[in-house]
Amino acid sequence: MVNRVIKSDEEWRRILTEEQFYVMRLKGAERAYTGAYWNHFEDGVYHCAACGLPLFSSERKFASQTGWPSFDGPVNSAHVYTETESVGGKTSTEAICHRCSSHLGHVFNDGPHPSGLRYCINSVALKFERRSTNEPAPVVNQSECLIME
Numbered sequence: 585m586v587n588r589v590i591k592s593d594e595e596w597r598r599i600l601t602e603e604q605f606y607v608m609r610l611k612g613a614e615r616a617y618t619g620a621y622w623n624h625f626e627d628g629v630y631h632c633a634a635c636g637l638p639l640f641s642s643e644r645k646f647a648s649q650t651g652w653p654s655f656d657g658p659v660n661s662a663h664v665y666t667e668t669e670s671v672g673g674k675t676s677t678e679a680i681c682h683r684c685s686s687h688l689g690h691v692f693n694d695g696p697h698p699s700g701l702r703y704c705i706n707s708v709a710l711k712f713e714r715r716s717t718n719e720p721a722p723v724v725n726q727s728e729c730l731i732m733e
């Protein structure tokens with residue numbers, strides 16, 4: 585279980601930068617090719633910029649050429665949840681931090697094998713931590729791939 589973090593907009597405004605607040609609390613999007621991580625391929629873990637929960641890891645990051653950091657799944661399926669909404673006949677699936685309910689980006693069905701998913705995430709919603717050489721890689725949780733099949 586993940587302990588939830590619940591804060592008012594007022595509190596989030598104090599913690600987050602203006603751009604983080606716009607993306608993470610108002611469901612905005614950073615411009616493609618402008619974020620810190622779209623072309624970033626170091627070994628480590630990407631945490632939620634608002635609450636610090638580990639969300640994605642370099643093992644599941646791939647070069648999507650979209651201008652946003654892209655992953656074929658979260659580091660733990662309990663840390664990121666998705667919500668699908670339909671607006672005017674167009675459906676979109678939102679990726680949300682499970683701990684603080686911050687908007688992270690969107691999920692698309694054109695990702696690489698085996699999950700077939702592409703988590704298209706705003707760099708500004710992430711905080712990268714490099715893995716030290718003596719730290720083992722996290723166990724990649726593939727269970728959400730099975731649900732998709």
Ligand SMILES: [Zn+2]
Binds near residue numbers: 635636637681682686
């Ligand atoms: Zn969070």
